[in-house]
Amino acid sequence: MKMALQEARAAFDAGEIPVGAVVVCRNRVIARAHNLTERLGDVTAHAEMQAITSAAASLGGKYLTDCTLYVTLEPCVMCAGAIGWAQLSRVVFGASDEKRGYRRFAPGALHPKTQVEQGVLADECAALMKDFFVKKR
Amino acid sequence: MKMALQEARAAFDAGEIPVGAVVVCRNRVIARAHNLTERLGDVTAHAEMQAITSAAASLGGKYLTDCTLYVTLEPCVMCAGAIGWAQLSRVVFGASDEKRGYRRFAPGALHPKTQVEQGVLADECAALMKDFFVKKR
Numbered sequence: 001m002k003m004a005l006q007e008a009r010a011a012f013d014a015g016e017i018p019v020g021a022v023v024v025c026r027n028r029v030i031a032r033a034h035n036l037t038e039r040l041g042d043v044t045a046h047a048e049m050q051a052i053t054s055a056a057a058s059l060g061g062k063y064l065t066d067c068t069l070y071v072t073l074e075p076c077v078m079c080a081g082a083i084g085w086a087q088l089s090r091v092v093f094g095a096s097d098e099k100r101g102y103r104r105f106a107p108g109a110l111h112p113k114t115q116v117e118q119g120v121l122a123d124e125c126a127a128l129m130k131d132f133f134v135k136k137r
Numbered sequence: 138m139k140m141a142l143q144e145a146r147a148a149f150d151a152g153e154i155p156v157g158a159v160v161v162c163r164n165r166v167i168a169r170a171h172n173l174t175e176r177l178g179d180v181t182a183h184a185e186m187q188a189i190t191s192a193a194a195s196l197g198g199k200y201l202t203d204c205t206l207y208v209t210l211e212p213c214v215m216c217a218g219a220i221g222w223a224q225l226s227r228v229v230f231g232a233s234d235e236k237r238g239y240r241r242f243a244p245g246a247l248h249p250k251t252q253v254e255q256g257v258l259a260d261e262c263a264a265l266m267k268d269f270f271v272k273k274r
Contacts, residue, residue: 108242
């Protein structure tokens, strides 16, 4: 999660909503990414989406059944759908997203076997988001 | 929707689950795409996702507020989330997807202002899916 936070800080510095994601497969980091929606002008360029695409390319297969996704913010509906399709075995997220998080809109979006942990380094993850939106105002 | 069906047929011929999508902005087609999850080895490469990315690139902005997405199959949770973020004004889909469609898992995923029409050329869209899975067996 510390590495995901580094990615989130890189997003922050680039003027992007600061979310970072890392995919780990059998103790090896196979993908790291941060939100690029502004740079790419593409709403689908969330950190998780890029990390999933990148991890699949790294493994040479589209399913991530032996992988853990670490992400600094609770995934949105889109990302939760992608996590569901990719069948990640585990998702660990930092801060909760009461407004846009998947648990509010699509609690059944993940694969039934996917384990979810939340609240890891949540304060740091949330503080970065808060700082970003304060700076934006 | 006929053009989206052409895209779906191209997916079928390439051994991909046959879903096609087209984005129209003020009577002009600005994106067309079909499912490429097998070719790209990427679960995020659904027809709608690619069409949204492509349409945003075409317009030079990430919101598709004056656009209609035509898609041969009811969008999944991931694609519905992306449609929500992109704020498409209208979504027209063909066949329903009782198993994986967003209405089952995330009925509130779309932007509240997005109009939805369903059942357009539904029989043709559904027949293509059915043929694909019969062929696969």
